[in-house]
Structures are given as structure tokens and as C-alpha cells.
Amino acid sequence: MADSRRIPDLTRSAAMSPLCFLYFALPSLAAYITISIFFLRRPRLLHTPHSPAFRGRLTAHRGGSGEMLESTMAAIENSVAQKADLLELDCHLTRDGVVVVSHDKNLKRQSGLNKDISSLDFQDLPLYKKKLEIYFSPGRFACGSDRHMIRLEDVFQRFPQLPAIVEIKEKNEELIHKVASLAKRFHRSQITIWASEKSSIMKKCKAADLLPIFLLQAKQAVCCGYKMVRWFQRRMGVLKDLPLPFFTFAIPFPPRLIMRKSLIRHLEARGVQVIFWCLNEESDFEAASGLGATGIITDFPTALRCYLDNQQTSSSPWV
Numbered sequence: 020m021a022d023s024r025r026i027p028d029l030t031r032s033a034a035m036s037p038l039c040f041l042y043f044a045l046p047s048l049a050a051y052i053t054i055s056i057f058f059l060r061r062p063r064l065l066h067t068p069h070s071p072a073f074r075g076r077l078t079a080h081r082g083g084s085g086e087m088l089e090s091t092m093a094a095i096e097n098s099v100a101q102k103a104d105l106l107e108l109d110c111h112l113t114r115d116g117v118v119v120v121s122h123d124k125n126l127k128r129q130s131g132l133n134k135d136i137s138s139l140d141f142q143d144l145p146l147y148k149k150k151l152e153i154y155f156s157p158g159r160f161a162c163g164s165d166r167h168m169i170r171l172e173d174v175f176q177r178f179p180q181l182p183a184i185v186e187i188k189e190k191n192e193e194l195i196h197k198v199a200s201l202a203k204r205f206h207r208s209q210i211t212i213w214a215s216e217k218s219s220i221m222k223k224c225k226a227a228d229l230l231p232i233f234l235l236q237a238k239q240a241v242c243c244g245y246k247m248v249r250w251f252q253r254r255m256g257v258l259k260d261l262p263l264p265f266f267t268f269a270i271p272f273p274p275r276l277i278m279r280k281s282l283i284r285h286l287e288a289r290g291v292q293v294i295f296w297c298l299n300e301e302s303d304f305e306a307a308s309g310l311g312a313t314g315i316i317t318d319f320p321t322a323l324r325c326y327l328d329n330q331q332t333s334s335s336p337w338v
Contacts (some may be wrong), residue, residue, distance in 0.1 A: 031191055046190065058143050060285075072209045073182050077323050080297045081122055084154070085318030088147050089129075090120045091320065093165035097175060101320040105212075107184040107296075112194040117141040118171040118201065124188060134331055136286035144168045153318050155297040161318075175205040182210035197301040199224075225328060283311045301326055 079098035086206040087094035095106060109122040113136055122186040127133040146166040153159045174183070185198055215221050283293045295307045296316030304326045307315055317323045 020178070048298045050283045071290065073104055074313060075105040075182070075292055075294050076327060077101065077103050077277070078107055078184070078294060078296070078314060078316040079103045079318060079320045080107045080316050082106055082108060083318065083320045084151070085156065085159070085299060086161040086321055088151055088161055088166060090122060090169070091147065091163060091165045092169050092173065092177070093163050095178070098320040101324040103320050104182065104314065105316075106174070106178075106181060107186070107214075107316055108171070108174065108183055109187060109188055109196065110198060111136040112191055112197070113141045113144070114138060115140040116193070116197070118194065118197050119144070120169050120171055120174060122188075130308070153299075155318055156299050172201055175201055175207060178203050179207070180210070180273060182212070183207075184212040186214040186216075187220050187224065188215075190217070191221060191329050194224055195220075195223050204237065209236050280309075287311070287313065 043091060079095070079101075081089040082091065082094040083101075083103070084090070084094060086164070087097050090108065098106065108120050111121050111124055113118050116279055117140075119136055119141065121136060123129055123130070124137070125133065125135050126145060127146050129151065131148060132145045138145070147168070149166070150160040150162045153161055172183070179183075187195060187198065193293035198213075202208060213221070213224050215224070236293055286293050292313040293311075294314045294316055295303075296311050297302060298307060298315050299318050301322065304315060304323060308330065
């Protein structure tokens with residue numbers, strides 16, 4: 020009889036448990052949402068903003084690969100003439116230990132020679148082809164009389180005060196240490212930004228006393244891969260490195276669902292620069308401006324410079 024009397028109690032208890040859960044969970048969830056919105060709108064209460072060492076309004080992708088041959092000194096000089104705030108460069112190591120500015124590990128696309136950079140000495144590297152297709156503008160080609168591959172050292176020596184994103188393409192500790200050594204040698208610790216798509220490479224950078232990408236050396240910058248209209252063309256949008264070590268995630272849905280002006284305003288208030296890449300059309304420049312982006316990475320520095328100058332003439336708050 021005792022067991023039969025306990026059955027209704029257990030049933031009643033089981034029925035009450037979801038209600039109890041909701042009784043406690045709903046207020047907790049509401050409090051969490053309220054606090055989150057409060058700090059979203061007042062980010063400086065939790066995060067002391069950092070003063071940026073520079074503002075990356077105009078960043079030249081691969082040195083400015085839409086107007087001159089990518090990763091050449093001529094391309095960089097052209098970008099500097101357009102008052103670029105920041106260079107985006109990629110690096111590899113030759114057989115004789117020279118840090119070379121090159122996007123590709125293999126030379127076939129760039130020169131027609133089907134060999135890796137690591138298999139050749141620097142003096143044996145071939146010339147670039149006379150024209151190269153622009154990666155983010157398929158069907159368009161860049162040309163130039165300067166077809167020589169250059170050393171990262173040459174860039175640092177020629178433009179010692181120009182900030183640069185240096186992307187490490189391979190998990191090569193010698194390459195990482197040599198890039199770090201060059202940055203220290205040319206006193207560029209505050210204006211050299213370390214980049215990689217692989218967290219494993221960034222761990223190697225940290226082990227070499229390098230900082231994670233877009234963190235302290237850039238005074239808190241965040242790069243948002245976002246092809247404003249054709250976002251699914253070639254690659255998905257990627258939100259890289261919020262101010263947490265090695266934090267990277269791909270966005271598996273249209274960027275417009277997360278790339279909102281309120282988010283960018285929040286990041287800016289925290290001292291985090293938001294830079295969109297890689298945008299080559301004026302309509303995309305306009306969209307990034309409308310979202311309040313800090314700046315843009317582009318293959319066409321002249322086109323972006325014209326847009327920025329026009330915005331300045333019209334007293335746009337973006338510039």
C-alpha cells in the first residue's frame with residue numbers, strides 16, 4: 020500500500036519539473052539578454068579601448084595586385100602613391116633561407132615554372148608572367164614591367180614606417196622566426212600584423228614570442244572577410260580574430276546576418292578596427308561605408324583612394 024500511495028506523488032513531481040525549470044530558466048535567460056544588451060551598448064564598461072597605432076582605411080591586397088603585378092615593388096610603390104595605410108603581403112622561404120613576398124607556394128601560376136619556392140635559391144627565382152589574373156576580380160588581369168620577386172627585407176627597408184599585414188602561409192618555424200627577426204630589426208613591432216588562416220600556425224607564432232593576428236601589435240584590429248554581394252564566390256565570409264587569442268570562425272550563413280552596423284559600432288567602441296576584404300567595386304565600397312567599416316582591403320588602391328577622397332569632399336563621417 021505504501022508503494023501505491025507514492026506513485027501519484029512521483030507523477031506529480033515529474034509533471035512539476037518542467038515548470039520548475041521554466042520558472043528558474045526564463046528569468047535567468049531574460050537577465051542574461053538584458054545584461055548582454057546593456058554591455059553591447061556600453062562596451063567600455065568592460066573593455067578599455069586601445070588607441071590604434073594606425074587606421075587601416077586603405078589596405079593594398081598583395082601590395083595592390085589589381086593595378087600592377089602582385090607582390091612586386093612596383094605594385095607597392097603604386098599603393099604608397101595612393102596613400103595606402105596598410106599593405107597585405109604573403110611570405111614563403113627559399114632554399115637558401117630568404118623570406119620572399121609571394122602568395123603562392125608553387126610558382127606555376129605566377130611564373131609558369133612548376134616548382135616550389137622552397138626548392139630554389141632566391142637568385143634563381145623566375146620572373147612573374149607578363150600578366151596575372153586578379154583573384155577577386157575573375158576575368159580581369161594586371162600587367163607591369165616590374166616582374167621581379169622581392170624579399171620582405173626589401174619592403175621593410177624601403178618603407179620602414181608603412182604598416183603591413185604579413186601572412187604566414189606554412190607551418191615553418193624558420194620562416195616564422197625570420198619574419199619576427201626582420202620586424203624587430205627594422206623596429207616594426209607596433210606596425211607589423213601577423214596573419215594566418217590556420218590556428219596551428221598562430222600557435223607557432225605565439226611560441227616564437229609573436230602576437231596573434233590582429234591583436235596587440237595592431238592595437239586591436241579585426242579583419243572581416245566579406246564579399247559584400249558575391250560572398251559565396253570563391254570563399255565564405257570569415258570573421259577573423261576578435262580580441263581573443265587564436266579565435267577564428269567561419270560564418271556558415273550569409274554575412275548580412277551578422278555584419279550589422281551595431282556590431283561594428285560596438286567593436287569600434289572597444290578599439291577594434293573592422294576591415295573588409297577583398298572589395299574591388301565602388302558599390303562594395305559604398306556598402307562597407309554604410310556599415311561603418313574602419314576600412315577596406317582592395318586590389319585597386321587607386322579606385323579606393325578616389326572613393327575615399329570623394330567621401331571626404333562630401334564630408335562623409337566614414338573618413
